[in-house]
């Protein structure tokens with residue numbers, strides 16, 4: 423019984439937040455289970471940070487309910503907060519402290535003392551590669567190290583739940599990679615929610631993604647499922663050499679199961695064309711049909727596309743300019 | 750027990766924060782220099798020819814007016830400016846523990862500055878035989894008064910993310926609370942209003958309640974006055990902090 427009760431570590435129901443007349447988050451609902459890495463996707467100003475601030479108990483919701491590990495975040499915040507490690511946006515930390523002092527302080531607020539505290543700090547320092555700056559003051563650190571120091575703070579008590587607001591924002595590619603592999607590694611045993619507007623990140627680490635736009639959830643699924651929403655999903659890309667564009671469109675026009683054909687590009691005698699499917703069928707039928715239709719040509723490449731997340735993202739979220747207009 | 754641990758951790762960090770920058774040392778030096786100057790130069794400590802510290806304590810309400818808000822201005826303004834308030838308040842602690850922990854740290858800091866005025870105490874005991882009971886009572890009154898100034902600074906610090914704005918606001922509020930018991934002003938009021946009005950206004954003054962301490966009287970009404978200023982201001986601090994987050 424207890425097991426089924428505990429499968430949902432975070433449950434959010436009809437969560438809303440209004441700042442004066444401005445509705446930043448509008449009735450969002452979702453739940454996250456242990457072992458899931460949930461990506462919070464959305465353009466700037468979509469309401470990702472506001473949602474996370476409510477889930478972590480920093481700001482109270484205007485409406486709705488947040489349950490963390492069975493505890494209501496509004497009615498019973500202390501035990502709920504104990505379960506969570508949080509990396510706020512921009513990774514704040516006390517500039518006047520040393521890395522060791524800062525992590526020690528955070529460990530103390532997590533109720534760790536003496537040997538336990540020392541072990542916790544050492545573990546976090548090791549996981550975030552902070553050994554070299556251990557005694558350095560936070561305000562002398564580079565941005566990457568400051569970021570990791572705050573990240574270390576969030577995992578210091580080995581929490582069941584990690585909430586990370588743009589954990590890779592402003593880091594260089596190597597640091598991004600490190601943080602991502604850290605998230606992936608920890609995601610096996612924990613619940614992780616992290617926000618980003620970088621799409622490749624979602625594919626690299628998430629087991630599920632939620633896309634938020636203007637305070638509302640507009641999509642919720644695995645990266646695979648989201649990609650299927652793409653126009654491109656199931657399309658067949660063909661690359662052939664020694665033929666003309668006219669020949670290609672002509673030949674591919676009559677392929678069964680094809681909706682339309684476009685020439686993607688032409689370069690050094692090669693020609694790329696994309697054939698869009700009529701229906702949702704995607705067992706490679708279209709690819710076989712295309713293959714049949716172009717027999718005799720020198721084929722350089724032929725494959726079925728998965729769909730692209732950035733395209734889905736663009737289609738279901740409004741760009742900033744359009745948003746200004748709807749205001 | 751748990752909440753005690755949280756408060757201690759916050760107090761410790763905050764005190765560390767004071768001493769990690771030269772500001773703390775500068776503050777203490779300025780405080781000691783000013784108390785010394787005022788006591789010996791303007792207070793006429795030697796000329797009085799009396800073995801007491803009246804000349805020393807006389808200036809405390811006025812010195813605190815600028816020095817204490819300078820100590821308290823960073824309490825919450827800095828947390829808000831740097832965003833660390835988001836870390837602090839998502840820890841498994843209550844806002845009260847954070848408010849109290851921070852307040853106690855700044856109060857302890859002022860306490861330390863007061864302790865460091867011990868040479869005055871030694872001097873007066875070396876030169877004569879003062880009533881040390883009166884001196885201890887006045888120290889206590891001064892410490893309580895500093896706590897009240899600080900609690901008000903904590904309140905104004907929570908209002909803004911700008912430390913300077915916080916400083917100015919608390920100086921103004923504290924000035925009002927000092928002035929409403931200041932002799933020239935009470936005389937002015939007495940000429941126009943009934944004594945009841947004057948007494949009511951004066952009863953809100955830091956000065957009025959400090960006076961009995963300087964005479965060696967620890968009246969529970971004065972202690973309660975300072976304590977209630979602190980409780981009220983810290984409570985208001987918590988309301989302000991909550992309202993920020995409510996958006």
Ligand SMILES: Nc1ncnc2c1ncn2[C@@H]1O[C@H](COP(=O)(O)OP(=O)(O)O)[C@@H](O)[C@H]1O
Pocket residue numbers: 441444445446464465466467468469470471472473996
């Ligand atoms: N404290 C606040 N007061 C007023 N508006 C706010 C506040 N915090 C956020 N907002 C507004 O709410 C919207 C969502 O912001 P945010 O959650 O930070 O978006 P994201 O993190 O997705 O970029 C934005 O339009 C922002 O201006």
Ligand SMILES: [Mg+2]
Pocket residue numbers: 467470471472511587
């Ligand atoms: Mg954000």
